[in-house]
Amino acid sequence: MGSGRILVAQGGGPTAVINQSLVGVALEARRFRDVTRVYGALHGVRGIVDEEFVDLTQETSHNLELVAATPSSALGSTRDKPDEQYCAEIFHVLRAHEIEHFFYIGGNDSSDTVRIVSEQARAAGYPLRAIHIPKTIDNDLVGSDHTPGFPSAARFVAQAFAGANLDNASLPGVYVGVVMGRHAGFLTAAAALGKKFPDDGPHLIYVPERTFELERFLADVKETYARHGRCVIAVSEGIHDASGAPIATLLAKDVEKDAHGNVQLSGTGALADLLCDAIKARLGIKRVRGDTFGYLQRSFIGCVSDVDQREAREVGEKAVQHAFWGERDGSVAIRRTGFYSADYALLPLTDVAGKTRTMEDEFIAANGTDVTDAFRLYLRPLLGSGMPDAFRLRCARVPKILKP
Amino acid sequence: MGSGRILVAQGGGPTAVINQSLVGVALEARRFRDVTRVYGALHGVRGIVDEEFVDLTQETSHNLELVAATPSSALGSTRDKPDEQYCAEIFHVLRAHEIEHFFYIGGNDSSDTVRIVSEQARAAGYPLRAIHIPKTIDNDLVGSDHTPGFPSAARFVAQAFAGANLDNASLPGVYVGVVMGRHAGFLTAAAALGKKFPDDGPHLIYVPERTFELERFLADVKETYARHGRCVIAVSEGIHDASGAPIATLLAKDVEKDAHGNVQLSGTGALADLLCDAIKARLGIKRVRGDTFGYLQRSFIGCVSDVDQREAREVGEKAVQHAFWGERDGSVAIRRTGFYSADYALLPLTDVAGKTRTMEDEFIAANGTDVTDAFRLYLRPLLGSGMPDAFRLRCARVPKILKP
Structure with missing residues (x-):
């Protein structure tokens, strides 16, 4: 040379x-x-x-x-x-x-x-x-x-949802966490690895590989809330309708008529806020909170x-x-x-070069709002050692005296 | 007994x-x-x-x-x-x-x-x-x-800003991180512990103990951006004007005329988005990103x-x-x-009972947008052992040949 x-x-x-x-x-x-x-x-x-x-x-x-x-x-x-x-x-x-x-x-x-x-x-x-x-x-x-880079970001998302689920169980309501991912839902799907017990969240996961329909979303949330008294939701920033138009833009037009300019997908809380507004307005649920993981998920030091x-x-x-x-x-x-x-x-x-992979069908559950065990097996070893774990009290109820 | x-x-x-x-x-x-x-x-x-x-x-x-x-x-x-x-x-x-x-x-x-x-x-x-x-x-x-509870949340905020600063240095622009704290700025001020080198962010910190003036804020951002080519900002969700009205509400009225209902402080990205909009519109800076730390900062598992x-x-x-x-x-x-x-x-x-402590004056720098060394000494030992640390390359420039 x-x-x-x-x-x-x-x-x-x-x-x-x-x-x-x-x-x-x-x-x-x-x-x-x-x-x-x-x-x-x-x-x-x-x-x-x-x-x-x-x-x-x-x-x-x-x-x-x-x-x-x-x-x-x-x-x-x-x-x-x-x-x-x-x-x-x-x-x-x-x-x-x-x-x-x-x-x-x-x-x-x-x-x-x-x-x-x-x-x-x-x-x-x-x-x-x-x-x-x-x-x-x-x-x-x-x-x-x-x-x-994906495994570490996935670890952040899994840990974030494990914690958000505990927070939501403590003070019940609806929680929407918006995760990065314009075309591929892998990182959003990683939220599923934060789930431990059967009734833990995230209860619903929405990835860009499936068409997002607001009415079905609201029905899913309503059903989950009725069953668990709470609902933790993972949403990809790239969710879109059947025409491919990002929901962030569509909802902005619906809910806030004179919103100006394009809604960017990252670095703004717009999508989370708009989904929360829709849940509050349409389902009448009072405690609805939305977080956009934004740049934290890719640059947090120490995860x-x-x-x-x-x-x-x-x-x-x-x-x-x-x-x-x-x-x-x-x-x-x-x-x-x-x-x-x-x-x-x-x-x-x-x-x-220039090609884009999206989530394979075998990684997405048939109902479109969960991942499969194949995905859990795929992702788990990538998250690495020392994943923090959540535990619950299992002790017996005390009989009531005044209101038996 | x-x-x-x-x-x-x-x-x-x-x-x-x-x-x-x-x-x-x-x-x-x-x-x-x-x-x-x-x-x-x-x-x-x-x-x-x-x-x-x-x-x-x-x-x-x-x-x-x-x-x-x-x-x-x-x-x-x-x-x-x-x-x-x-x-x-x-x-x-x-x-x-x-x-x-x-x-x-x-x-x-x-x-x-x-x-x-x-x-x-x-x-x-x-x-x-x-x-x-x-x-x-x-x-x-x-x-x-x-x-x-404060030390662990402060550790999350410090780690988040250490990472956000690295991200912002890599892809320069303005970054606004909104931290919990309605009346007390301690948690927002913890962002300062994510700073290592003199030109690191957060470059500006806004706490509820000081009156927030939009014009001064924009002047601060403009000056920092001119000096460093970028700007990382920590903002408390509770920042308010001289009358005590939360900025989240005020800006919502200014920027989005027909926003309906009260702007809640947590569980929404409104304040970050509104500050970002103001920076873009008034300072003409293109890459402006806002994150609201929301529930991540208090419930993240593993920090x-x-x-x-x-x-x-x-x-x-x-x-x-x-x-x-x-x-x-x-x-x-x-x-x-x-x-x-x-x-x-x-x-x-x-x-x-029922009393509220806010940040002591000796913890807030005279310019109102930074903390003092007294605060750094106060907080550092509380963050605990094993704080992750950020390092930089220090190697020499290579002489140019084509564009010397």
Whole structure:
């Protein structure tokens, strides 16, 4: 090889373990004697076209380990979605810096960026090795059993609903928790793992893989409330009607006639508030509370799956190994090989780039408002060790004296 | 003593450690040979007037320990605020069941309930010992250094802001996090403990102890955004204008003319959304995100301070010791005796009942948008051991070639 310079960058929404992959690349690359420099681009592809690089070789392994355990993207991220021209600029900079290995940690869009850059290098006869390293809390990359970042976010959602259920049991009413996920319901479905006893919440789960009908929703809530005297609901921010229009927008028009502008899905409590308003108005239930998990679910420090940490580190390491010992570009994928163990593979970029996975039918219960045992078995080992657990009093009632 | 029956109940909002106090009472009471039964009332004072009692004596110590480590109120809670007549009914039931020791775990309202019941027993010549056991995430009980439940909620808020700051640094913009606290800003101020580096957020903190002025708020945000290219803000749900009117209500009228009904402070994302709308509209900043921590901050399972757990257990134990070995009714208070150590005292009920503590002036910075080092020293030891920590890359920039 030539320059011995490699480049790594992080794109899209941060996760609790994305720095594990970054550090996996940096530390594994140091083991290859051909590598002279490990560069990091600041704020993803934006930092590449702006030539904003830091030299990760000039960092201690001790601090790299501490950064690995820190959530969010240590190099910074970007929401830029590169088109062909943008990718040509990326390639232009890689060539100028004589970078012959490019690692990009990100989701669907990032894999597509790597695909285009890879193709442009080949067309130009430039000796580039380009590897996509997966991450997304949405778990919506095709070809992987799951994606790094999802297990830790799922753990947050499961713990949040375990707690919300206890709170709701203590002061009964209706609780609506809105979880991230525009097209894929995996993260919302993780709420089911917060349930322990048969009458625990979440009692109802709504994912974007199923059409949301307000009337059926209200009927579900009414029935659950009648049975349990309370109701805990997990709702994906991406729920939509039969036409595909997000409910957040539809309800905003119904309930608040002159709401202005588009209702964004994250970073606003609108959907939770609107569903709560509908429950109060239509079902006459007094205590109705809505929480939007927002950015807490992806950036909360101190809630992480150790399985996720380990795998995120490994996909970074495997990316370097594939780059130096393999013969083609690709996207690192996680394969499940046991209950529970994982291995890694390198998929062709065209198998992953720009594609979106949604929840498989066998993971969604027939009634459309719960998950299946197959999903519980799928997710449980990913949540990692030390999951907190909830216990109840089981003691006998005391006979009444005044009002027997 | 007579019947040997004691009663314990839990009132108001749940906390992460309120069951520690319950179990502290149950286990400590068993050590007194005079105690024949430990009753628990379901759903607080409501369960007393309805005679809904369970017999905690018929529970294993093993399961009691597991319940102690479970957040929220294991006996259930209530929002009932008893008046004199309601307290008379409570006393009527206590007398019917020959209960001579009454322990109520709760906040300001609960302490007032204990006070009235205590006075009615004395007036009737009934030999009742009534003890109030403190709990509230608001930290607004007078006479205590702090209240059980607050440290764990503060830890959640600090961890949430540490993560939100990392997320915001990765994808810069404005982030508004709305924290519980109607009159006291302690919990919102805890956001400051999530800050590590000088340019970290939260950059601005707004508590109900200071009048909120929208124009000044926007000027603060504008200045911070100009300096750091981003801005992380902690806002108490109870912020109000000079007349004492909650901003949630005021802004709702301004921004959304035909919003109907009262804006409740918790369980809705309205305040965060309205502040975000104001920032977008007035400052022209594009990426503005708001999260309302809602019920997550008080019921999240798996985020707890071990100091808080220990103290919540001890106030329960001390309540029993005061009841059996002391000579008067009262409210258990936490005293700080070292950095860090605590001891307990029994305050007269009239010193605590119905009073509200707010943040002391020495805890709020002169500019009104930050806390002081005195507050940091006050809070840090309460957060307990094992606080997660955030680290940064410190490596050198790579010289530019194309755009030097």
